[in-house]
Amino acid sequence: xxxxxxxxxxxxxxxxxxxxxxxxxxxxxxxxxxxxxxxxxxxxxxxxxxxxxxxxxxxxxxxxxxxxxxxxxxxxxxxxxxxxxxxxxxxxxxxxxxxxxxxxxxxxxxxxxxxxxxxxxxxxxxxxxxxxxxxxxxxxxxx
Numbered sequence: 001x002x003x004x005x006x007x008x009x010x011x012x013x014x015x016x017x018x019x020x021x022x023x024x025x026x027x028x029x030x031x032x033x034x035x036x037x038x039x040x041x042x043x044x045x046x047x048x049x050x051x052x053x054x055x056x057x058x059x060x061x062x063x064x065x066x067x068x069x070x071x072x073x074x075x076x077x078x079x080x081x082x083x084x085x086x087x088x089x090x091x092x093x094x095x096x097x098x099x100x101x102x103x104x105x106x107x108x109x110x111x112x113x114x115x116x117x118x119x120x121x122x123x124x125x126x127x128x129x130x131x132x133x134x135x136x137x138x139x140x141x142x143x
Contacts, residue, residue: 046071
C-alpha cells in the first residue's frame with residue numbers, strides 16, 4: 001500500500017482515498033459525452049486512522065458543505081479536460097485543505113482599548129448625538 005504525502009507530518013494510505021470518474025459538463029465537444037473526465041474524490045474524515053484528532057476536528061470545520069452527514073469529504077474536480085489532470089487537481093485541493101487544518105491557529109491575546117482610543121470614540125459619539133439633536137424640530141425653533 002502506497003502512502004500519499006499530504007503535509008510533512010501527515011501521509012494517507014491510498015486505500016483511504018476513493019476516486020470516482022464522471023462525465024463533466026462544459027466544453028469538450030463530443031469528447032465530453034464519451035469520456036468520464038471529471039473526478040470525484042471521497043475521503044472518510046471521521047473514519048481515517050491517519051489523521052491526528054485535532055487535525056480531524058479542524059478539517060471537519062473547514063470542509064463545510066463538502067462534508068456529508070457520514071463524515072465523508074467529497075471534492076469534485078472538473079476544471080481540466082483530462083482525467084489525470086482532474087485527479088491531480090482533486091489531490092492538490094485535498095492537500096491544501098489538510099495543510100490548513102494541520103496549521104495550529106494562533107491563540108488570541110485579550111487586549112484592552114487605549115485611553116486615547118476610548119476618548120476619541122466617546123468624542124465622536126457626542127458629536128454625532130449633537131448633530132442629530134440639531135436636526136430635531138425643537139432645536140430649530142419650529143413647532
